[in-house]
Amino acid sequence: xxxxxxxxxxxxxxxxxxxxxxxxxxxxxxxxxxxxxxxxxxxxxxxxxxxxxxxxxxxxxxxxxxxxxxxxxxxxxxxxxxxxxxxxxxxxxxxxxxxxxxxxxxxxxxxxxxxxxxxxxxxxxxxxxxxxxxxxxxxxxxxxxxxxxxxxxxxxxxxxxxxxxxxxxxxxxxxxxxxxxxxxxxxxxxxxxxxxxxxxxxxxxxxxxxxxxxxxxxxxxxxxxxxxxxxxxxxxxxxxxxxxxxxxxxxxxxxxxxxxxxxxxxxxxxxxxxxxxxxxxxxxxxxxxxxxxxxxxxxxxxxxxxxxxxxxxxxxxxxxxxxxxxxxxxxxxxxxxxxxxxxxxxxxxxxxxxxxxxxxxxxxxxxxxxxxxxxxxxxxxxxxxxxxxxxxxxxxxxxxxxxxxxxxxxxxxxxxxxxxxxxxxxxxxxxxxxxxxxxxxxxxxxxxxxxxxxxxxxxxxxxxxxxxxxxxxxxxxxxxxxxxxxxxxxxxxxxxxxxxxxxxxxx
Numbered sequence: 001x002x003x004x005x006x007x008x009x010x011x012x013x014x015x016x017x018x019x020x021x022x023x024x025x026x027x028x029x030x031x032x033x034x035x036x037x038x039x040x041x042x043x044x045x046x047x048x049x050x051x052x053x054x055x056x057x058x059x060x061x062x063x064x065x066x067x068x069x070x071x072x073x074x075x076x077x078x079x080x081x082x083x084x085x086x087x088x089x090x091x092x093x094x095x096x097x098x099x100x101x102x103x104x105x106x107x108x109x110x111x112x113x114x115x116x117x118x119x120x121x122x123x124x125x126x127x128x129x130x131x132x133x134x135x136x137x138x139x140x141x142x143x144x145x146x147x148x149x150x151x152x153x154x155x156x157x158x159x160x161x162x163x164x165x166x167x168x169x170x171x172x173x174x175x176x177x178x179x180x181x182x183x184x185x186x187x188x189x190x191x192x193x194x195x196x197x198x199x200x201x202x203x204x205x206x207x208x209x210x211x212x213x214x215x216x217x218x219x220x221x222x223x224x225x226x227x228x229x230x231x232x233x234x235x236x237x238x239x240x241x242x243x244x245x246x247x248x249x250x251x252x253x254x255x256x257x258x259x260x261x262x263x264x265x266x267x268x269x270x271x272x273x274x275x276x277x278x279x280x281x282x283x284x285x286x287x288x289x290x291x292x293x294x295x296x297x298x299x300x301x302x303x304x305x306x307x308x309x310x311x312x313x314x315x316x317x318x319x320x321x322x323x324x325x326x327x328x329x330x331x332x333x334x335x336x337x338x339x340x341x342x343x344x345x346x347x348x349x350x351x352x353x354x355x356x357x358x359x360x361x362x363x364x365x366x367x368x369x370x371x372x373x374x375x376x377x378x379x380x381x382x383x384x385x386x387x388x389x390x391x392x393x394x395x396x397x398x399x400x401x402x403x404x405x406x407x408x409x410x411x412x413x414x415x416x417x418x419x420x421x422x423x424x425x426x427x428x429x430x431x432x433x434x435x436x437x438x439x440x441x442x443x444x445x446x447x448x449x450x451x452x453x454x455x456x457x458x459x460x461x462x463x464x465x466x467x468x469x470x471x472x473x474x475x476x477x478x479x480x481x482x483x484x485x486x487x488x489x490x491x492x493x494x495x496x497x498x499x500x501x502x503x504x505x506x507x
Contacts, residue, residue, distance in 0.1 A: 142195035143187075144466055146459050147211040149230075150219040151203045160349070161249065161452040168456050169201065183207065190460035197459050208234070212466045213243045215459075216265060220258055228264035235266045240471045245271045245279065245462055249451060251369035252483045253318045256490045263478035263490070269465050273451070274373050275403060276481035279461040281451055282373075284380025286405045288445035299387055299439050300361070300432045306333060307391075307425065308357055309364040310382070311340040312348065317368040318488050319393075323500035324418065325364065331422035334364070357386050361435065362410075362425060367394030370506045371486040373403060377452065384408060384447045389438045391425070395485070396506050405441035413505040 156166035172184035185200040200207065208214055216231055223230060234244055246267035248255055255262050269278035314322050322340060337343045337353070345353040357363055363386075365378040372395035383390035390409045392400060397411040415421040428435045451458075465472075477483050487506045495503075 144195050144197045144212040144463060145210060146197050146199045146213045146215065146462070147208055148199065148201040148215045148218050149203060149208070149223075150201050151222055153201060155219040155222060156201070161454050164453045164455055186456055188456045188459060190457065190463060193460055193463045195463055197463065199456060199459050209238060209242070211242055213245055213462055214238075215245050215247050215271065216267060217247045217255075217262070220255065220262065224259050225261050227259070228261050228266070231266040235268075235474045241469055243268045243462075243466050243472070244474075245269050245465075246477055246480070248272045248482060249281065249454075251318075251367070251371045251374045252486050253369040253371060253488060253490065257316075257493065260490075263476065263483065265477040266474050267477065268472045268474060269462070270480050270482055271462060272480075272482045273375075274480075274482040274485060278465055281454075281458055281461065282403065283376050283451050284384075284447055284449050286403065286441075286445055286447050290446050291444055292442040292446045293439075294443075296436070296443065297439070298432065299436055303359055303361045305335065305360045306429060307362045307364065308335045308337065308360045309341065309366070310337040310345070310353065310378075311366075312338045313368055314340040316494050318486075318494060319370050320495045320500040320503050321366050321368065321393075323495075323497070324366070324393075324412075327418045327500060328364075328422055331419055332425060335360070354381055354386060357382055357388055360388055361429060362391055363388045365390040365392045365409075369394065369486060370488060371395055372399035373485060375400065375403060377449065379404070379409070380447060381449050385449065387439070389428075389435070391421075393505060399485075405445060405447065408438060408441050410438075413507040 153166075153169070156162045156169065168186040169184045172186050183200045183202045183204065185198050188197045188199060190196050202208065214234065216234075217227065220227070231244060234242070244267045246265055246269070248270075249272065271277060271279040271281065273282050274280070275282070309325055311321075325334065325336065325340075328334060335341070335343055337345050337356075338348065345356055347353075363378075363383045365376075365383055367374055367376060367378070370393070374394050375392075376394075379390050379392060382388070384405065391412065392409045393412045397413055400409060400411060410421075410424070412418075412421055415424065
């Protein structure tokens with residue numbers, strides 16, 4: 001000990017040797033540390049922690065190793081014996097799954113709680129600008145799996161609103177989508193969100209159990225009278241991770257006409273056109289702050305015609321719409337197109353028919369049902385985007401004011417009689433300043449058409465509701481703001497001839 005103390009406190013020559021020795025030791029330690037990193041020993045630990053941190057950030061909750069192992073187990077391939085009726089087989093599937101979990105020793109982690117090979121190798125990537133033929137490129141490490149509940153693909157063939165969804169599925173798998181076969185999956189990029197989504201149509205129990213969300217009621221005709229029982233079973237038996245979304249883009253009155261049991265569908269969240277929905281998909285929206293016009297424009301120029309109306313549903317309405325139009329024609333000329341009129345524009349609902357409205361000053365944007373915020377493309381695309389003033393009816397004026405540009409429409413409830421409405425329209429036709437006042441909103445904002453069609457990226461809207469693993473309460477459809485937004489009672493069907501004599505508009 002004395003010898004070492006003498007070395008430390010001795011002449012400067014000995015101190016220099018000690019300092020050199022210390023430097024050599026530090027260099028050896030540094031080199032060893034770099035070699036350890038290159039071998040990947042520390043990187044493996046870091047990757048494991050990054051996976052855990054990534055899931056914690058996404059879910060908003062702490063995640064244990066047990067949680068990660070539980071999610072890894074859902075990646076296991078399920079044998080064909082588990083396939084069957086989705087209502088009866090979910091419990092069977094869960095029991096079989098529990099038995100197989102005991103045999104599993106390893107499993108690759110997946111951020112989305114599902115397994116990566118569920119996305120086909122050449123699944124199309126749907127970007128913000130629809131591109132169904134893009135090659136599949138995984139952009140994010142977080143994927144949420146969304147199942148559209150449907151026993152078969154028929155709705156994507158006969159519903160015009162689903163044309164883009166159908167094309168995307170066709171590009172994912174050219175074979176016809178049938179029950180109990182591999183279901184095509186489209187990968188949808190979701191700009192602005194941490195995760196992307198993978199969407200597939202299915203009624204298969206194993207896929208439903210592995211999903212993050214299930215969309216109900218996108219194919220109401222395929223499961224008529226059965227959806228309440230199916231949704232109740234889902235809410236009770238599916239893993240708590242799986243969220244149920246009630247989808248509806250038709251009015252509650254029409255949905256109830258198609259299937260009177262729709263009111264009892266169980267769900268966690270809504271996905272409708274109503275602004276109080278959890279995942280909102282409006283037909284259109286007003287965006288203030290980005291004006292269409294930088295200076296006032298005279299919208300009377302080039303307007304050589306007065307009023308137009310296009311309709312193919314003449315009788316199946318929940319207020320006397322066709323009789324209202326006929327009564328209005330007694331006081332003012334109206335050009336009527338489609339099955340309900342004497343003029344034709346083909347193909348129906350095409351951009352050609354929409355542009356045909358530009359020479360008109362007014363358009364009758366009359367919905368088939370009196371339901372608040374059921375404001376379809378008649379208002380957004382046929383009128384506001386064409387420079388035409390809409391004469392509206394459907395919901396109350398206050399409902400239009402919630403979503404429409406300010407002072408952009410004429411509501412028929414503002415007039416004591418149909419004759420008074422006609423006289424006001426004739427007054428606007430003669431007064432250019434009054435007519436142009438309905439376009440001042442264009443100096444303050446713009447409008448966007450959102451639906452139809454249903455774009456694959458619309459499913460990104462549900463991401464905020466499936467990012468947490470909490471179990472939200474289960475509701476019934478008739479409890480939603482969407483379902484309670486109509487004037488008429490649900491035990492009444494369509495209006496009949498002569499009802500116009502006793503009908504008054506909803507104010």
